[in-house]
Amino acid sequence: MHEASGNQEIVMKHTFEQLRLDSVSRSFTNAEGQQLAALKGLDLDIQRGEFIALLGPSGCGKSTALNCIAGLQPLTGGGIWLDDKRIDVLPPEKRGFGMVFQNYALFPHMSVLDNVGFGLKMRGVSKAEATKRAKAALNLVQLIGHDAKLPGQLSGGQQQRVAIARAIVIEPPLVLMDEPLSNLDTKLRIEMRAEIRRIHGKLERATIYVTHDQDEALSMADRIVVMKEGVVQQVAAPKEVYSRPKNLHVARFMGFRNVVKATLEGTQGESVAVNANGVRLLGMPMEGFDSKSVSVALRPEDMERAEPGAENAFDAHVEIVEYGGRDSLIIVNTAFGKLWARIAGECSEGERISLRVAPSKTLVYGEEK
Numbered sequence: 001m002h003e004a005s006g007n008q009e010i011v012m013k014h015t016f017e018q019l020r021l022d023s024v025s026r027s028f029t030n031a032e033g034q035q036l037a038a039l040k041g042l043d044l045d046i047q048r049g050e051f052i053a054l055l056g057p058s059g060c061g062k063s064t065a066l067n068c069i070a071g072l073q074p075l076t077g078g079g080i081w082l083d084d085k086r087i088d089v090l091p092p093e094k095r096g097f098g099m100v101f102q103n104y105a106l107f108p109h110m111s112v113l114d115n116v117g118f119g120l121k122m123r124g125v126s127k128a129e130a131t132k133r134a135k136a137a138l139n140l141v142q143l144i145g146h147d148a149k150l151p152g153q154l155s156g157g158q159q160q161r162v163a164i165a166r167a168i169v170i171e172p173p174l175v176l177m178d179e180p181l182s183n184l185d186t187k188l189r190i191e192m193r194a195e196i197r198r199i200h201g202k203l204e205r206a207t208i209y210v211t212h213d214q215d216e217a218l219s220m221a222d223r224i225v226v227m228k229e230g231v232v233q234q235v236a237a238p239k240e241v242y243s244r245p246k247n248l249h250v251a252r253f254m255g256f257r258n259v260v261k262a263t264l265e266g267t268q269g270e271s272v273a274v275n276a277n278g279v280r281l282l283g284m285p286m287e288g289f290d291s292k293s294v295s296v297a298l299r300p301e302d303m304e305r306a307e308p309g310a311e312n313a314f315d316a317h318v319e320i321v322e323y324g325g326r327d328s329l330i331i332v333n334t335a336f337g338k339l340w341a342r343i344a345g346e347c348s349e350g351e352r353i354s355l356r357v358a359p360s361k362t363l364v365y366g367e368e369k
């Protein structure tokens with residue numbers, strides 16, 4: 001592709017159609033000599049042009065997966081393919097992927113331009129050509145005019161842009177980012193999300209982005225890979241992961257903070273009816289059913305005030321109110337336990353109210369073991 005600006009352009013040469021992770025595993029040996037599996041048979045196909053987020057709690061294996069793809073860590077099982085070429089046997093420099101880390105890892109004594117051109121110099125590109133390409137990369141991240149500054153003279157967001165320019169200047173087929181925004185403040189993080197998406201769109205290559213932040217993954221990715229303890233739980237578009245989490249683990253991680261035990265009563269059209277300690281609820285059947293004991297997942301944000309007796313309505317005794325301006329986060333006691341709810345409007349501790357969650361947002365999973 002060509003990203004033209006005056007007489008500068010960044011031309012991406014290496015191309016591919018698909019990156020394929022085939023049962024990728026990675027184990028570590030601990031001090032007692034035991035094998036700990038950080039990645040357990042990761043299968044994933046990534047197409048050119050896709051923005052993939054690896055999402056999960058700390059320690060789930062996201063960074064290990066990224067490092068295995070980059071070649072910074074050897075696999076202990078499986079293989080990685082770029083189209084028909086096996087690449088897990090290649091050293092990182094032969095893979096030529098661009099990497100952006102949380103700590104920008106810029107050279108403090110080098111100018112912005114030299115930081116960006118460094119990788120090209122190391123690859124034997126002439127100074128004139130390296131300067132031209134570094135300027136094109138700086139143009140793409142909208143940092144033209146800052147070439148001569150030292151990293152310390154830039155803001156955190158600008159430094160992260162330099163790190164991105166440095167990653168893309170080598171014309172990588174794939175850009176790998178490991179929590180690149182976690183050192184930035186909230187406002188800048190949100191701006192940089194859009195910026196990284198824009199750069200990704202211009203490059204027309206694939207980006208793999210590691211984060212533990214659901215909002216970041218939801219707002220940036222074409223597909224989200226949710227991981228837990230080295231195992232992929234769900235691979236799907238953001239909307240799917242948000243509204244139809246595949247299992248209770250993903251549901252909890254995506255904000256279904258209330259998980260209630262119930263008994264399956266039967267089906268009603270596309271819905272299932274459950275009994276939660278005497279309260280009848282209609283919900284969407286998800287997965288994992290192997291008995292009549294089920295778990296119902298409800299998001300605090302999906303709760304709304306209801307007329308008593310309305311579909312899916314239940315009585316709630318307000319115990320704690322955390323006032324939040326536009327809405328309040330409350331803890332209520334119900335027939336089936338304590339719940340978190342985020343509701344609009346006023347309400348006070350001690351009040352008895354009626355709440356409901358629409359059946360389409362009441363997710364019914366098999367019993368949590």
Ligand code: ATP
Binds near residue numbers: 036037058059064212
């Ligand atoms: P975080 O968001 O905290 O960075 P993560 O999801 O990226 O977490 P990894 O860093 O990939 O998780 O770690 C996965 C598991 O592998 C963890 O249990 C971790 O302790 C272990 N691990 C990672 N690197 C090593 C290492 N060099 N030696 C031993 N164990 C390791």
